Amino acid sequence: MAEGVKPRVKAPKSASAGEVVTIKTLISHPMESGQRKDSSGNKIPRSIINRFTCDFNGQNVIDVTMEAAISTNPYFEFEATVPEAGEFKFTWYDDDGSVYEDTKAVSIA
């Protein structure tokens, strides 16, 4: 299992109802591609985050399926509509079965 996996999210703390906001996410992860070989010539098995989702109050914003060509420390930037006060939920799914989550509350200004 990948070590030191740490999600980080930049999202506004407040928005007006119906506003479209920009969200940026980063998660520290080696994204081992499965293409590299170790010093004794054996292929290092693939171990990546294969899916990322963002939901707001249970409704989906974006759902990303990822392959090994996504860089180390996967970064995503996208826009979301904030219809009401509530909470963004961000979820990253690792090849090894681990699931990493982060949340950001948004108030209506």
Place this chain on the structure above:
Amino acid sequence: GNWARLAAQQALTQDQLLEFDTFGNVSLIHVTDIHAQLKPIYFREPSINLGVGGNKGEVPHITGAEFRARYGIKDGSPSHYALSSGDFASLAKGYGRVGGLDRVATVINAIRADRPDALLLDGGDTWHGSYTCHHTEGQDMVNVMNALKPDAMTFHWEFTLGSARVNELVESLPYAALGQNIFDAEWDEPAELFKPYEWFERGGAKIAVIGQAFPYMPIANPGWMFPEYSFGIRDEHMQAMVDEVRAQGADLVVCLSHNGFDVDKAMAGKVTGIDVILSGHTHDALPEPVQVGQTFIIASGSNGKFVSRVDLDVRDGRMMGLRHKLIPIFSDVITPDAQIAKLIDDQRAPYEAALREVIGQTESTLYRRGNFNGTWDDLICDALLSERDAQIAMSPGVRWGPSLVPGDDITREDLWNVTSMSYPNAYRTEMTGEFIKIILEDVADNIFNPDPYYQQGGDMVRIGGMAYAIDISKPQGSRISDMTLMSSGEAIDPSKTYTVAGWASVNEGTEGPPIWDVVENHIRKMGTVTVDETNTVKVTGL
């Protein structure tokens, strides 16, 4: 020497060099690509500087007699010597050295006497390129430039000091550090330390100076030294910045750029609303601005050899007129500013013995500028071949580095002026013939791609021990042919392995002695060096 001083003083005077009918209400003073040259030097302009695509045959891609004809410059005149190639060694004996920041200071002070609030703008490549700059990690240049009181600066080689040192020096600057295209690599947001632009009020006009750092920093230089930063041309963001300052009432928009000349021309064709681009990086010196649409581009040379003065008439929210002069710094004609001269000597004092140590002599002009080779690089390649026992040598096609004239001593300072950098390791490795061709094709495309946005503004990698032909009109992969190993006269075999020595690799962990030691050892063995003009690169497709 004295004879040069006399000759130069007979041919021209400080008053002539500074003569300028003050115009309008705003003055800009531009210096760029000083490469840490505090003292007067010789600097031979290129005899080969080929343009491709739409820039074929356009300035700055004409040289020598053709350049002089274009600007009406008389053969043998001071402008011939300062601006073009041909007869360099004999003219250098007559007109002497150029540059020296104490002379630059005199020129700046004279302009400020005419226009006390003239803006002094530094285009970057300032904190790199000498023994003292390397050993003080840029502090010598910061100290001297601070005394000249610039108003803003942008950047390129500065970043090869490493981001920690760059950040430390930038935080210490008493003037604006600009770069609208310097971004935080992690979150893809403008880097906090570097403002996109700075405001100035001059002559009743509101002036915005937008900075543009070198766009290809992590490609042309080791990105691992400044991983926190991302660059790029970012012309859409440039347009947004221009629109932003215009909306806030800018009467004049100046771009202090380190794009390189052709990239600046291309950018001026895409971004509207910039009045003046002060261009740096490609080290071109042009006696007249080049106009693209409503934008005027000024090229001010390198190594402290020139200062550009640009007077502007700015009225009613727009630029109404421009008067420009590229002032060559003839060091025997312009009186050094005593205060700056002392400050320069103070920076050098701890290193004076090392700087002055004579390593050898030269019977040839040693220079670097030119698309394919220069005698300095030929000498460096020779040193790599013999000192590192290699079949083929590679030396980067950088454009900095002063010249020496026949009869000169080669001092340690001279050697460091053409080799100083923070990744100097002279590697020795094996490469297949196929990989050597890939390298040449890759570098050639960075120079001869017809789209300037793919050009990085250097010259072709210099090769020792091998000849080749290049058709600059072809696409990447098809330019290079007839690669021949000179020691055997045989064609380079793509599948065969060759020993290659080189320096300035952008890869982390490159091993080998610093290039200045390699070249010093070689010169000491030679005693007196003679470097004939080589003809190992056959160029077609002009």
Place this chain on the structure above:
Amino acid sequence: LGLGAAALTILPFRLSAATEDAIAAFTGGADVADGGVDLTAPEIAENGNTVPIAVSAEGAAAILVLAAGNPTPGVAEFKFGPLAGSHSASTRIRLAGTQDVVAIAKMADGSFARASKTVKVTIGGCGG
């Protein structure tokens, strides 16, 4: 100038069989129109291991991104939910060499659109 950089292969700009297969799997073999989707990528990558790209297609249900010159072309598929503020997204990708990056958008009406952009991955190393 680089040393010991991974050997670059300059690929001709046509799509590999694997890329064509990946597109067919996404479209079910339907026709793909040029245009209607924006793909932003640098002309020259600062670092082939982390190349910023952005895709955008108004009204798209999903956008597939492929790196046509990588050993395996798959990069990512973005599916936009009901609270997507726009049908656009940015990420960073690995490119094994100079190649075309391809974006295919699946529009709400079931049609498909494509865009591609050549990204140069260079050894680099010289400058003024």
